[in-house]
Amino acid sequence: MAKQPHLLVEPGDVTDIALIPGDPGRVDRIAARCEEREVVAENREYRVVNAAFEGRELTICSTGIGCPSAAIAVEELSNVGVETFLRVGTTGALQRGIEIGDMVVATGAAKNEGTTKRYESVEYPAVPDYDVVTALVESAEIDGGRVGQVHVGPIASDDAYYAEDDAFVRDWEAAGLLAVEMEAAAVFTLARRKGLRAGAICTVDGNLVEGTQKGETEDEELPEKARNNVERAIEIALTAATRL
Numbered sequence: 663m664a665k666q667p668h669l670l671v672e673p674g675d676v677t678d679i680a681l682i683p684g685d686p687g688r689v690d691r692i693a694a695r696c697e698e699r700e701v702v703a704e705n706r707e708y709r710v711v712n713a714a715f716e717g718r719e720l721t722i723c724s725t726g727i728g729c730p731s732a733a734i735a736v737e738e739l740s741n742v743g744v745e746t747f748l749r750v751g752t753t754g755a756l757q758r759g760i761e762i763g764d765m766v767v768a769t770g771a772a773k774n775e776g777t778t779k780r781y782e783s784v785e786y787p788a789v790p791d792y793d794v795v796t797a798l799v800e801s802a803e804i805d806g807g808r809v810g811q812v813h814v815g816p817i818a819s820d821d822a823y824y825a826e827d828d829a830f831v832r833d834w835e836a837a838g839l840l841a842v843e844m845e846a847a848a849v850f851t852l853a854r855r856k857g858l859r860a861g862a863i864c865t866v867d868g869n870l871v872e873g874t875q876k877g878e879t880e881d882e883e884l885p886e887k888a889r890n891n892v893e894r895a896i897e898i899a900l901t902a903a904t905r906l
Contacts, residue, residue, distance in 0.1 A: 666742060668734050668735075668738055669703060669735065669738045670704075670708075670710075671702060671710055671738065671739075673742045674742075675702050675712075675742060676702065676710065676739060677712060677743075678744060679718075679720050679721065679744065679745065679746040679747075680721040680722065680744045680746070682722075682725050682735060682739075682748065683725070683750045683751060684724060684752075686704075686726075689709045689711055690709075691892070691896060692899075693711045695715065695900060696714055696722075696900070697713065697715070698712075700713070707724060707726030707731055708723060708726070710722070711723075718903055725749075725845055725849075727845075729776070729819060729845055729848035730777050732777075732845040732848045733848040736848065736849055737852065746791075746858065746906055747849055747860040747861075748863070748899050748902060749849050749864070750895055750899045751846075751863075752867040752888065753843040753867070754841060754842050754870045754875075755840065755841050755870065755871070755872075756835050756869075757835060757871065758871055758872060760840065761869070762867060762869065762874060763811070763866060763888050764812070764813060764865075764891075765811060765812045765864065765866065766813045766814075766815070766864050767798045767802070767812060768815075768817045769790065769814060769815055770817070770850070771788040771789075771816070771817050771819045771847040772788075772817070772819065772839060772847070773847045774830075774842075774847075775819050775820060775821035775847055777847075778847055778848055781851060782851065786851070788819070788848075788850040789850055790846075790861040791858075791860055791861060793859060793906065794859050794860060795814075797903075798861055798898060801898045801899075801902040811891075815838070816838065816840065817839055817840055817842060817843060818834050818841075819846050820844060826842065835871050841864065842870065843862075846862045846864075863899055865894075865895045866888065
């Protein structure tokens with residue numbers, strides 16, 4: 663099989679499980695918690711690193727922002743041998759009482775984006791793999807017993823960040839969706855269609871219902887509490903990887 667055109671990887675370059683943050687910088691944050699780190703490839707928004715955590719070999723690959731680039735990452739990683747995907751991202755809360763720095767493990771993602779519509783009807787569910795969800799929740803329980811800060815439930819994936827107006831937020835809130843982010847629907851959909859496994863854990867960086875948002879500068883993109891708990895989400899995801 664030829665080298666993949668965007669990730670620049672080929673069979674043998676990656677492992678069977680991949681942690682997939684959106685931000686290329688977060689790839690290095692995850693890798694810093696691991697051993698045997700090796701940069702495999704870097705192109706556009708995609709940074710691919712192989713590492714090991716507690717003896718579990720894994721791949722870390724950024725997806726960039728949104729479902730289109732996330733779909734490319736899943737397509738190309740699955741072409742070269744990845745069978746399990748763990749999204750490690752950030753999200754905006756849609757329910758009152760979900761605080762900045764809390765985490766959300768998704769049990770499904772509303773398809774408020776255009777990518778999955780090119781693959782299948784909107785009625786087909788974007789859902790994670792049960793074993794992956796279980797591993798993430800159990801790893802959160804192991805992590806100091808603070809599972810109260812980890813919310814488990816459905817989210818929305820949206821691809822129009824600046825069009826998330828009050829009407830959209832009220833509708834998502836009324837539907838009981840916990841949070842909104844930009845990649846999970848594509849990751850879940852493609853994994854399901856390919857017979858692979860996927861899940862997502864995201865750190866809350868703002869609450870759209872309560873009017874708290876990301877910071878306004880690069881250094882302030884994530885509030886301090888969210889920055890601190892991104893490390894906890896990384897630890898949970900890495901622990902989950904050892905269980906899968």
